[in-house]
Amino acid sequence: MTVEVLTKDGSKAGSIELPESVFGIEPSEHAMYLAVRAYLANRRQGTHKTKTRSEVSGGGKKPFKQKGTGGARRGSSRSPLMPGGGTVHGPKPHLYTLDLPTKVKRLARKSALTLRARENNLVVVEDFTISAPKTREVASMLNAVKCGGSKVLVLLPEANETFVRSARNIAGVTTFPADKISAYDVLNHGKLVIFKSAIDTIAKSFGDEGGAQ
Numbered sequence: 001m002t003v004e005v006l007t008k009d010g011s012k013a014g015s016i017e018l019p020e021s022v023f024g025i026e027p028s029e030h031a032m033y034l035a036v037r038a039y040l041a042n043r044r045q046g047t048h049k050t051k052t053r054s055e056v057s058g059g060g061k062k063p064f065k066q067k068g069t070g071g072a073r074r075g076s077s078r079s080p081l082m083p084g085g086g087t088v089h090g091p092k093p094h095l096y097t098l099d100l101p102t103k104v105k106r107l108a109r110k111s112a113l114t115l116r117a118r119e120n121n122l123v124v125v126e127d128f129t130i131s132a133p134k135t136r137e138v139a140s141m142l143n144a145v146k147c148g149g150s151k152v153l154v155l156l157p158e159a160n161e162t163f164v165r166s167a168r169n170i171a172g173v174t175t176f177p178a179d180k181i182s183a184y185d186v187l188n189h190g191k192l193v194i195f196k197s198a199i200d201t202i203a204k205s206f207g208d209e210g211g212a213q
Contacts, residue, residue: 050090
């Protein structure tokens, strides 16, 4: 697939051939579903907790006499039936972690990237640098390539703190090194803005096997 390369001012600077092994596969909906499900599950802390009757305070003394009250017999204020008593079958801390095979995660990433390319929601921009954090420069670039006001994922060839600090105050804009993204990151944003040199970074992130998976 061939796409245009734009400058930060929005003018055409040529074209580039996207690797077919990454941006030209048949998208797998099931792989993307599994990847998103695992990503969201792995973000859960699982720290929910309630106290059982053995953990709540009180219970040392019989709350009232055995007979003559006209009510049920009670031996402890810790009973789940008493106000302030323990909880029966309440949540306990546990992990929600889901593991996926590497091939499935790679397929999901490729499927998500291919999907955005097919939708024409992928923009390739000539590499440029920002000398100091300036939100105005990134906002101007996004408007020039017609991605302003959208939920945008900007993929950089490598970590760049200056660019990240310039973009972090723009609503809906997320920046990532191109080799660190997940399928969820791609699918969670309607548009992709990729630096030209980041295309090679993405291709290399799939390892020596290229696009075989």
